[in-house]
Amino acid sequence: MxxxxxxxxxxxxxVAATALLLSFFGFSVQATAAEASASTNxxxxxxxxxxxxxxxxxxxxxxxxxxxxRQISLIRQPRSQPTMQRPTANIPLGxxxxxxxxxxxxxxxxxxxxxxxxxxxxxxxxxxxIAREGDAALICGTRENSMQxxxxxxxxxxxxxERQQLVFRITLPEEVQILHRFSLSPDREWLNHLxxxxxxxxxxxxxxxxxxxxxxxxxxxxxxxxxxRGRVCSTESKLDAE
Amino acid sequence: MLSKTLPLLLALVLAGCxxxxxxxxxxxxxxxxxxxxxxxxxxxTATQLPAEHELLEIGIVVFDLPAQLAGQTxxxxxxxxxxxxxxxxxxxxxxxxxxxxxxxWGPVRVLPEADPSVDLNxxxxxxxxxxxxxxxxxxxxxxxxxLWLDKTYRDVTTDQDYPGRDPFLRSFASEEELADNLIxxxxxxADIYRQIANDLLAMRNTMxxxxxxxxxxxxxxxxxxELSEATFxxxxxxxxxxxxxxxxxxxxxxxxxxxxxxxxxxxxxxIDTVDEYYESLYQQMQPSYALWRRYxxxxxxxxxxxxxxxxxxxxxxxxxxxxxxxxxxxYKWAKLFEQEFMALAAGFNNEVxxxxxxxxxxxxxxxxxxxxxxxxxxxxxxxxxxxxSGDQVSR
Numbered sequence: 001m002x003x004x005x006x007x008x009x010x011x012x013x014x015v016a017a018t019a020l021l022l023s024f025f026g027f028s029v030q031a032t033a034a035e036a037s038a039s040t041n042x043x044x045x046x047x048x049x050x051x052x053x054x055x056x057x058x059x060x061x062x063x064x065x066x067x068x069x070r071q072i073s074l075i076r077q078p079r080s081q082p083t084m085q086r087p088t089a090n091i092p093l094g095x096x097x098x099x100x101x102x103x104x105x106x107x108x109x110x111x112x113x114x115x116x117x118x119x120x121x122x123x124x125x126x127x128x129x130i131a132r133e134g135d136a137a138l139i140c141g142t143r144e145n146s147m148q149x150x151x152x153x154x155x156x157x158x159x160x161x162e163r164q165q166l167v168f169r170i171t172l173p174e175e176v177q178i179l180h181r182f183s184l185s186p187d188r189e190w191l192n193h194l195x196x197x198x199x200x201x202x203x204x205x206x207x208x209x210x211x212x213x214x215x216x217x218x219x220x221x222x223x224x225x226x227x228x229r230g231r232v233c234s235t236e237s238k239l240d241a242e
Numbered sequence: 243m244l245s246k247t248l249p250l251l252l253a254l255v256l257a258g259c260x261x262x263x264x265x266x267x268x269x270x271x272x273x274x275x276x277x278x279x280x281x282x283x284x285x286x287t288a289t290q291l292p293a294e295h296e297l298l299e300i301g302i303v304v305f306d307l308p309a310q311l312a313g314q315t316x317x318x319x320x321x322x323x324x325x326x327x328x329x330x331x332x333x334x335x336x337x338x339x340x341x342x343x344x345x346x347w348g349p350v351r352v353l354p355e356a357d358p359s360v361d362l363n364x365x366x367x368x369x370x371x372x373x374x375x376x377x378x379x380x381x382x383x384x385x386x387x388x389l390w391l392d393k394t395y396r397d398v399t400t401d402q403d404y405p406g407r408d409p410f411l412r413s414f415a416s417e418e419e420l421a422d423n424l425i426x427x428x429x430x431x432a433d434i435y436r437q438i439a440n441d442l443l444a445m446r447n448t449m450x451x452x453x454x455x456x457x458x459x460x461x462x463x464x465x466x467x468e469l470s471e472a473t474f475x476x477x478x479x480x481x482x483x484x485x486x487x488x489x490x491x492x493x494x495x496x497x498x499x500x501x502x503x504x505x506x507x508x509x510x511x512x513i514d515t516v517d518e519y520y521e522s523l524y525q526q527m528q529p530s531y532a533l534w535r536r537y538x539x540x541x542x543x544x545x546x547x548x549x550x551x552x553x554x555x556x557x558x559x560x561x562x563x564x565x566x567x568x569x570x571x572x573y574k575w576a577k578l579f580e581q582e583f584m585a586l587a588a589g590f591n592n593e594v595x596x597x598x599x600x601x602x603x604x605x606x607x608x609x610x611x612x613x614x615x616x617x618x619x620x621x622x623x624x625x626x627x628x629x630x631s632g633d634q635v636s637r
Contacts, residue, residue: 106566135574139318152573152577155572157577173569174560225592226530228530228533
């Protein structure tokens, strides 16, 4: 939780902005109808059930160019104008000779890592597994409030639960931070995915992608992964197999 | 499919991203400082059957796992813990085969628990197990309580320890070729088992024939005392050296002793059957476990070389989009590699699951795991003995 608290302090603006945007889209941080479908095991902390197939709603999702333009215009506003407590000092806007990461580079990175049109989430009593096409899955336990979910010389990942939100914080070398924050709409038909990218304490770039639940058509096969024979499938249903 | 994609993925990462690494949550417990590896070891085999008093019966208890494994909560760690639990039943059988091959001992069996009817009980803990290194803590005591061995062993494999072709090429091989290359009688860590067998033999060679005979006598009376403490408990006494010895011997034709021998025979039939179940598990696990260890070795070697690659990397201008995206891609590939490895681990567990299920199902009329069935059987035999002898068996 300490890590998440630090994250919250550093990202005061994005969190506030996200809360506003979430409420706009009908997302709520209060306990909602989504709770009804979640695990009721009293031995485990309550977690919302993110499982399902999700496809991007381009109408509701941010366009990174528009978001970049908006953020640049906010940065260029005079300090006297209230801008939701946003820090405005020392913001590099980019240029061929710059040494610091610019908001443009952060925006491009945010776009790069949130390109997935489809997200497939499976959730068990112990784990939530977010499969994203073209990228590594995001995996987090459901029993602990926070945990280190990946570690390598190329970056570390911490995941955890903040009320009804599932959060992944990735730290890359040179203090590049990527935050993924997932939340569900009250009716569980919409998935909100906020990606926040920052570097060395710079103003973060936020990108919100909204996904709509859809039914992935089944292929009729019951498959099991094996080591020596690869993926072994049969047309037998799981109930038959049992 | 995964077995084919992993080497390809590895090659892509090596070629495209300079380097990658992962910190796979494997069941490893580093030892400081590392103990020396056993090296190349030749097994001391007997060309002639040893004298009867030297043919001690050995029970190898299913290995323990380090306590650290129990508290792991990181995603994916349960997969590696599951593999470790399977290894705990598989590796004892490799050691059992080595001891049998040495031709120096009486019956050698793998058992779910320490058994009072055998002369030597061998307990082991898997401290670390990857395809590259294996570390075992081994403790052997005889029925008198004498410590024969309490030692940590470490073995490191080389590429030659793994039969078959390069894993990348092997991914294109047919199933028949795979079977030919992978199923072998020689375990990659054969040296560690040979060393344990040789150390046991060395200990036996230091003992007098009378001491070895006493071990057999004590184990006989220990088993009898388990059946009826009231009758046989007083035949044993702990000496000043802390070791058990037999104080009074019953006549060979004593009816009580004959009943004990009859029950013991049934018990040995049961533990022979249990041993066969472990053999069956060993046979079924061997092909997939060989492949798993090969991948595990590749992964462990990759871990070792990651730091060199990191230090030799030339990055583009710090903070630029190119630098940021390359940094993210390195992270992404490292994570993808770990997830592929996790998928292989899951595949291994799926493949071996039916064999484990079978192991626990095969003793008809008894229920629970094999460990529970073993306890039930011992209790049944004790009750049979009580009925037959009309003895007041103390609980």
